[in-house]
Amino acid sequence: MATIKDVARIAGVSVASVSRVLNKGPKVSQKTIDKVSKVMKDLNYTPDANARALVTQKSTTLGVVIPDLVDPFFASLANGVELVARQKNMQLLLSTGLVSAESEMQAINLLIERRCKVMVVHSKKLSDETLIELVNKISGLVLIDRFIEEIAHRCVWLDNLEGGKIAARHLLALNHQNFACISSKYRIDDPRLRLQGFQHVLKSAGVDIAPELIEYDEPTLQGGELATQRLLAAGKEFSAIFVYNDAMAIGAISTLEDNGFKVPYDISVLGFDDVLLSRYSRPKLSTLNYPIEQMAMQAANIALELTAKDSKPNIGMSFKHIPRLVKRESTSFKTS
Amino acid sequence: MATIKDVARIAGVSVASVSRVLNKGPKVSQKTIDKVSKVMKDLNYTPDANARALVTQKSTTLGVVIPDLVDPFFASLANGVELVARQKNMQLLLSTGLVSAESEMQAINLLIERRCKVMVVHSKKLSDETLIELVNKISGLVLIDRFIEEIAHRCVWLDNLEGGKIAARHLLALNHQNFACISSKYRIDDPRLRLQGFQHVLKSAGVDIAPELIEYDEPTLQGGELATQRLLAAGKEFSAIFVYNDAMAIGAISTLEDNGFKVPYDISVLGFDDVLLSRYSRPKLSTLNYPIEQMAMQAANIALELTAKDSKPNIGMSFKHIPRLVKRESTSFKTS
DNA sequence: GCCATAGAGGTAAATGTTTACATTTTTATT
DNA sequence: AATAAAAATGTAAACATTTACCTCTATGGC
Numbered sequence: 001m002a003t004i005k006d007v008a009r010i011a012g013v014s015v016a017s018v019s020r021v022l023n024k025g026p027k028v029s030q031k032t033i034d035k036v037s038k039v040m041k042d043l044n045y046t047p048d049a050n051a052r053a054l055v056t057q058k059s060t061t062l063g064v065v066i067p068d069l070v071d072p073f074f075a076s077l078a079n080g081v082e083l084v085a086r087q088k089n090m091q092l093l094l095s096t097g098l099v100s101a102e103s104e105m106q107a108i109n110l111l112i113e114r115r116c117k118v119m120v121v122h123s124k125k126l127s128d129e130t131l132i133e134l135v136n137k138i139s140g141l142v143l144i145d146r147f148i149e150e151i152a153h154r155c156v157w158l159d160n161l162e163g164g165k166i167a168a169r170h171l172l173a174l175n176h177q178n179f180a181c182i183s184s185k186y187r188i189d190d191p192r193l194r195l196q197g198f199q200h201v202l203k204s205a206g207v208d209i210a211p212e213l214i215e216y217d218e219p220t221l222q223g224g225e226l227a228t229q230r231l232l233a234a235g236k237e238f239s240a241i242f243v244y245n246d247a248m249a250i251g252a253i254s255t256l257e258d259n260g261f262k263v264p265y266d267i268s269v270l271g272f273d274d275v276l277l278s279r280y281s282r283p284k285l286s287t288l289n290y291p292i293e294q295m296a297m298q299a300a301n302i303a304l305e306l307t308a309k310d311s312k313p314n315i316g317m318s319f320k321h322i323p324r325l326v327k328r329e330s331t332s333f334k335t336s
Numbered sequence: 337m338a339t340i341k342d343v344a345r346i347a348g349v350s351v352a353s354v355s356r357v358l359n360k361g362p363k364v365s366q367k368t369i370d371k372v373s374k375v376m377k378d379l380n381y382t383p384d385a386n387a388r389a390l391v392t393q394k395s396t397t398l399g400v401v402i403p404d405l406v407d408p409f410f411a412s413l414a415n416g417v418e419l420v421a422r423q424k425n426m427q428l429l430l431s432t433g434l435v436s437a438e439s440e441m442q443a444i445n446l447l448i449e450r451r452c453k454v455m456v457v458h459s460k461k462l463s464d465e466t467l468i469e470l471v472n473k474i475s476g477l478v479l480i481d482r483f484i485e486e487i488a489h490r491c492v493w494l495d496n497l498e499g500g501k502i503a504a505r506h507l508l509a510l511n512h513q514n515f516a517c518i519s520s521k522y523r524i525d526d527p528r529l530r531l532q533g534f535q536h537v538l539k540s541a542g543v544d545i546a547p548e549l550i551e552y553d554e555p556t557l558q559g560g561e562l563a564t565q566r567l568l569a570a571g572k573e574f575s576a577i578f579v580y581n582d583a584m585a586i587g588a589i590s591t592l593e594d595n596g597f598k599v600p601y602d603i604s605v606l607g608f609d610d611v612l613l614s615r616y617s618r619p620k621l622s623t624l625n626y627p628i629e630q631m632a633m634q635a636a637n638i639a640l641e642l643t644a645k646d647s648k649p650n651i652g653m654s655f656k657h658i659p660r661l662v663k664r665e666s667t668s669f670k671t672s
Numbered sequence: 673g674c675c676a677t678a679g680a681g682g683t684a685a686a687t688g689t690t691t692a693c694a695t696t697t698t699t700a701t702t
Numbered sequence: 703a704a705t706a707a708a709a710a711t712g713t714a715a716a717c718a719t720t721t722a723c724c725t726c727t728a729t730g731g732c
Contacts, residue, residue, distance in 0.1 A: 003687090003688055003689090004689065005688080013711075013712085014711065014712045014713075015688090015689080015712090015713095016690080016691075016711070016712060016714095017710085017711060019689070019690060019691080020691095020710095020711090022689095022690095025691090026709095027708095027709060027711080028709095028711085029710060029711090032711080044473075046445065046448050046449055047449060047688085047689075048449070048451060048687090048688050048689070049449040049450045049451070050387075050450065050451055050687090050688080050689090051386075051390050051688035051689040051717090052688080052690075053386040053689090053717095054384070054386045054387050054390055054687095054688080054689070054690095054716095054717050054719085055688080055689045055690045055691085055717050056689080056690065056691095056717085057717070068415060068418075069405070069411045069412075069414050069415040069418060070408075070412060070415050072406075072408055072411065072612070075405045075408065076405075076406060078405050078430075079406050082404075082405060082430065082433075086432070086433050091430070091431065091446060091450075092429070092431075092432075093427060093429055093430075094414075094418065094427070094428040094430055095427065096418055096422070096428075097422050110427060113382050113383060113384070113385040114385045114386065114427075115385070137380075221616060250616050253618075254618065276408070277612070277613060277616055279557070280557060280583075280586050280613055280617060281616065281617070281618070282589075282590065282593070282617070282618045339717090339718060339719085340718065340719065340720095341718080349681075349682085350681065350682045350683075351682090351683095351719080352682060352683080352684095352720080352721075353680085353682080355719070355720060355721080356680095356681085356720095356721095358719095358720095359720080361720095361721090362679095363678095363679060363680055363681075364680075364681085365679085365680060365681090368680080368681080383718085383719075384717090384719070386717090386718080386719090387687090387717075387719040387720090388718080388719055388720080389687095389719095390686095390687050390688065390689085390717095390719070390720095391686070391687050391718080391719045391720045392687085392719085392720065392721095
């Protein structure tokens with residue numbers, strides 16, 4: 001592979017000159033530019049990004065840490081970061097495979113080894129303390145989908161509690177009185193807060209949910225189906241279900257229809273996330289929009305700003321997002 | 337950031353020794369290992385991957401070139417590559433944003449600048465000649481979803497023609513006689529070959545499709561809806577539709593049901609790709625499985641092998657995949 | 673006790689760039 | 703024509719590593 005020295009030698013100039021034309025630096029004559037450009041093309045010269053990164057101590061890499069790419073939610077996240085990466089002429093370096101605190105840490109370390117300065121991290125397993133330490137050590141690290149009070153200005157997150165409240169208000173406004181809930185069996189903040197917000201508003205309205213009408217399962221299509229079967233087996237009446245996410249909601253609808261219930265005429269179903277799926281389901285799913293792509297773009301931009309030299313510390317700022325109700329076909333006014 | 341020199345100085349050894357413990361090289365005493373390891377931990381030392389790559393002339397990066405990440409199909413592709421990357425302790429470098437031949441070329445160039453030796457490239461816009469040239473220049477480049485005779489041993493592809501044939505045989509076996517087709521309006525090989533294979537088998541069976549029962553549109557949900565509306569407007573009878581992809585197929589089902597047709601009782605609909613969506617739709621979509629994740633893994637492994645020093649040239653090999661029929665609920669026997 | 677040998681560790685060159693600084697060339701001013 | 707200023711170019715150090723080669727020390731066989 002041709003190096004800058006080869007180009008310099010053949011063009012009959014110094015490496016400095018070549019470097020200058022490469023970087024469109026100042027003080028190069030048009031004659032040199034032409035001469036060097038030609039040789040570069042002839043030799044098929046491509047500058048070595050590693051050497052560049054080494055000497056300039058800058059990185060053109062934007063790191064993303066997510067569990068995987070198959071989940072469309074995380075794919076959208078990555079896509080949001082990639083969008084700003086492209087805009088800034090940087091590249092995406094992806095670290096995935098997060099199953100434990102150790103693997104999350106390892107994913108971040110990989111980025112550090114690459115001297116990646118800007119990173120958007122989705123971590124559910126690392127502890128608050130570890131994350132705080134990390135954020136203080138790495139100036140361009142921004143957390144997404146997580147809120148830690150002490151480093152609030154470095155967190156881009158969704159208000160799940162408020163999401164639950166919005167869901168409850170929507171269903172109450174549709175005249176529903178008897179509710180069921182399907183939540184995720186995993187003990188992380190998201191399902192807990194969504195349910196908490198939901199129940200809080202219900203309680204204020206004088207309604208509450210029978211414990212046997214709250215079911216937990218895997219946050220997948222199957223999980224939704226199974227949870228709904230148990231809900232129906234409980235034998236208690238309900239006219240609306242608030243479901244943890246869209247995949248489970250679609251599973252729920254499937255089971256309900258198989259059992260002779262029409263959605264939304266007999267039972268309303270409300271999802272969460274607004275993934276692509278929800279627009280393709282029949283009936284089209286009413287859900288709460290989780291603007292993950294925009295959030296990812298914001299996170300990437302914040303991370304980028306933090307690493308800019310004249311960055312003002314944005315302490316005190318908050319990057320909370322509120323989910324937006326998307327009324328489609330799976331929820332309707334209770335008439336009977 | 338602490339460097340290897342800092343570690344050496346503080347541990348009271350030479351940089352060579354530090355490097356040796358870092359790389360678990362030979363000729364280091366346990367005493368030195370312990371001493372150096374402690375200092376590394378104390379200083380929070382992380383080796384610089386750029387410097388390493390520079391001096392060793394090796395890369396631990398696996399490059400992927402795809403149009404975007406939002407499309408679940410490409411996300412699966414990326415995920416397949418990422419799976420083997422993790423297995424080999426390498427990282428994913430993603431280049432996206434392919435809208436033109438130039439941007440595809442640029443994406444590949446970015447990987448070359450990083451001295452990425454192993455790459456899986458999905459290109460639809462670059463010409464055969466350019467790709468052949470590229471493949472010959474970069475020993476670790478493998479093409480996915482594209483077949484070019486001259487470099488067949490570097491192509492991992494799906495037999496779209498055969499896919500169309502399988503679709504036709506399936507629908508014929510279900511006793512259908514009157515067919516409609518919905519294809520993509522984009523003039524690339526995939527839709528053309530699928531349709532060609534489909535028509536070929538039909539013709540052999542003595543059936544053919546009226547020209548007004550072949551519609552073209554955007555390969556999306558909306559495209560499928562619009563195409564189906566035009567199909568119905570044509571006024572000709574048909575009992576089965578072969579659709580270019582799953583998104584369009586789901587759009588087609590949606591329009592059919594809105595017009596009072598029951599799928600599959602009145603009309604069977606067969607999709608292509610077997611994306612996540614197809615399992616979530618109602619009725620569940622019958623489709624042809626495109627094993628993109630496995631194909632991506634194979635492509636990555638081939639690319640990896642090509643760059644191994646003792647690699648035998650695999651000229652003469654072929655990496656063709658045949659789509660597999662996945663019979664779900666949207667196709668059924670024609671009774672009436 | 674001598675010498676060959678192996679094991680441990682050090683020295684310094686090399687990797688491909690950028691860039692501060694020094695030097696040379698060109699241009700403008702008088 | 704001389705000189706100052708500006709522009710163009712070159713020189714060499716620096717970036718963080720790896721590794722071939724060299725030196726030193728300890729060990730053991732005789």
